[in-house]
Amino acid sequence: xxxxxxxxxxxxxxxxxxxxxxxxxxxxxxxxxxxxxxxxxxxxxxxxxxxxxxxxxxxxxxxxxxxxxxxxxxxxxxxxxxxxxxxxxxxxxxxxxxxxxxxxxxxxxxxxxxxxxxxxxxxxxxxxxxxxxxxxxxxxxxxxxxxxxxxxxxxxxxxxxxxxxxxxxxxxxxxxxxxxxxxxxxxxxxxxxxxxxxxxxxxxxxxxxxxxxxxxxxxxxxxxxxxxxxxxxxxx
Amino acid sequence: xxxxxxxxxxxxxxxxxxxxxxxxxxxxxxxxxxxxxxxxxxxxxxxxxxxxxxxxxxxxxxxxxxxxxxxxxxxxxxxxxxxxxxxxxxxxxxxxxxxxxxxxxxxxxxxxxxxxxxxxxxxxxxxxxxxxxxxxxxxxxxxxxxxxxxxxxxxxxxxxxxxxxxxxxxxxxxxxxxxxxxxxxxxxxxxxxxxxxxxxxxxxxxxxxxxxxxxxxxxxxxxxxxxxxxxxxxxxxxxxxxxxxxxxxxxxxxxxxxxxxxxxxxxxxxxxxxxxxxxxxxxxxxxxxxxxx
Ligand SMILES: Nc1ncnc2c1ncn2[C@@H]1O[C@H](COP(=O)(O)OP(=O)(O)OP(=O)(O)O)[C@@H](O)[C@H]1O
Ligand SMILES: [Mg+2]
Numbered sequence: 001x002x003x004x005x006x007x008x009x010x011x012x013x014x015x016x017x018x019x020x021x022x023x024x025x026x027x028x029x030x031x032x033x034x035x036x037x038x039x040x041x042x043x044x045x046x047x048x049x050x051x052x053x054x055x056x057x058x059x060x061x062x063x064x065x066x067x068x069x070x071x072x073x074x075x076x077x078x079x080x081x082x083x084x085x086x087x088x089x090x091x092x093x094x095x096x097x098x099x100x101x102x103x104x105x106x107x108x109x110x111x112x113x114x115x116x117x118x119x120x121x122x123x124x125x126x127x128x129x130x131x132x133x134x135x136x137x138x139x140x141x142x143x144x145x146x147x148x149x150x151x152x153x154x155x156x157x158x159x160x161x162x163x164x165x166x167x168x169x170x171x172x173x174x175x176x177x178x179x180x181x182x183x184x185x186x187x188x189x190x191x192x193x194x195x196x197x198x199x200x201x202x203x204x205x206x207x208x209x210x211x212x213x214x215x216x217x218x219x220x221x222x223x224x225x226x227x228x229x230x231x232x233x234x235x236x
Numbered sequence: 237x238x239x240x241x242x243x244x245x246x247x248x249x250x251x252x253x254x255x256x257x258x259x260x261x262x263x264x265x266x267x268x269x270x271x272x273x274x275x276x277x278x279x280x281x282x283x284x285x286x287x288x289x290x291x292x293x294x295x296x297x298x299x300x301x302x303x304x305x306x307x308x309x310x311x312x313x314x315x316x317x318x319x320x321x322x323x324x325x326x327x328x329x330x331x332x333x334x335x336x337x338x339x340x341x342x343x344x345x346x347x348x349x350x351x352x353x354x355x356x357x358x359x360x361x362x363x364x365x366x367x368x369x370x371x372x373x374x375x376x377x378x379x380x381x382x383x384x385x386x387x388x389x390x391x392x393x394x395x396x397x398x399x400x401x402x403x404x405x406x407x408x409x410x411x412x413x414x415x416x417x418x419x420x421x422x423x424x425x426x427x428x429x430x431x432x433x434x435x436x437x438x439x440x441x442x443x444x445x446x447x448x449x450x451x452x453x454x455x456x457x458x459x460x461x462x463x464x465x466x467x468x469x470x471x472x473x474x475x476x477x478x479x480x481x482x483x484x485x486x487x488x489x490x491x492x493x494x495x496x497x498x499x500x501x502x503x504x505x506x507x508x509x510x511x512x513x514x515x516x517x518x519x520x521x522x523x524x525x526x527x528x529x
Contacts (some may be wrong), residue, residue: 077419
């Protein structure tokens, strides 16, 4: 059984249908890339999985539990974390307080301390700036904070929405290196990206979303050499 | 000496405004709405104390505690019934609903307690303080009001800085969806905000009616508007702003009444507000509204 299963999912904004009945699955330990152009429905899909948007039809299962339309705060508690599009750090809270918010569902003090250590080890910059308001960080640092904050809940699956958006190449490389690290430590990853080349290079499998439908799916290595993909998403 | 005594009266009135303004500003910051019924919760607190203490002869302290409980529950119930169904509706609809709730509370009080103005007996039995050889007298209510306000202010700041629920409030006020993604129960956090704001309104009601010993169904309306002004003055959404705005408003009002004109006091208060907003549209401690990406 897959860790995360999305089945025939449909999502609407008012009368407009953004997701038109998609199905996909993420297995334990995988890095899955969800790629597609602007407005394809990637963010909508992630937000529906984590309970921010409502599913009109379909079913979402996480580790065997039906989480369709469950309130977001309960889903986090079950071991799923979501790094939202545009980072969405709490600008007026310090870096430390942001990370602490990430551990909101965790009660065990020792576990929280270990998570702090792990996050500071992956992102030494965050430790250097821990008393600084998050709003004063650079874009790349804010992305690191958004990732660190999600990791503070010690999730079994991490959903990431365009972590490379607006970052310089060096930052992009660093972020992707950390995604691989997180994955190698046992966290399952569902990665939404416009930077298809980068995403496919680290993913096991990928799904291509086109205007609310899954147009293509398969092994990341195969998709990277697929003629259609190269034309549409890799700009070749 | 009379200047000093006026200043102290201003601080006292300002403390009451500040306590009410804290409720306004917290609800605005966290639920993103103007709860225009907030002032009327003060009046409800006043009636609870009046009926229990003067009517039933209950111990003053117990009456005050009862008022705090009643108002806290009332605030949570108002939010659940009137505002929660409108979450995500446009802000004008929410504002009109809040005005409706305000009229509802006033008319319910009219029906239950009548329109006659009640003579409120102060809940505090503290001797006035005589300073400077009797040249300066400060009433017990004044001292208790100012101290209550300071204690509430410090308590609230500590609560927000040090507790998990307080941090959740800050997170919700900044970004509701992101807070939900951290595992914060947003609805519960908004409920808690209404509970705290309304409990504070009960305390403000007791202090107000003790300092200005009359009570009618409209008792909360004007102080409510003044406190809202104070919250805007200080920077709506900011807790220290509500405190500073409240105190300043009280002092300006009393000083204006004494040294300029008792009829023009309110004109002066709102005039100062307009000047402040022209110079700094977000209020004294308000932050510019960040554009969401
Ligand atoms: N709040 C909204 N109201 C109405 N329509 C929306 C809303 N949010 C998104 N949409 C529409 O839903 C579709 C999918 O949007 P979504 O944000 O999921 O795309 P995306 O794949 O994440 O795009 P991008 O790569 O630009 O982030 C788009 O057509 C978009 O216009
Ligand atoms: Mg998107």
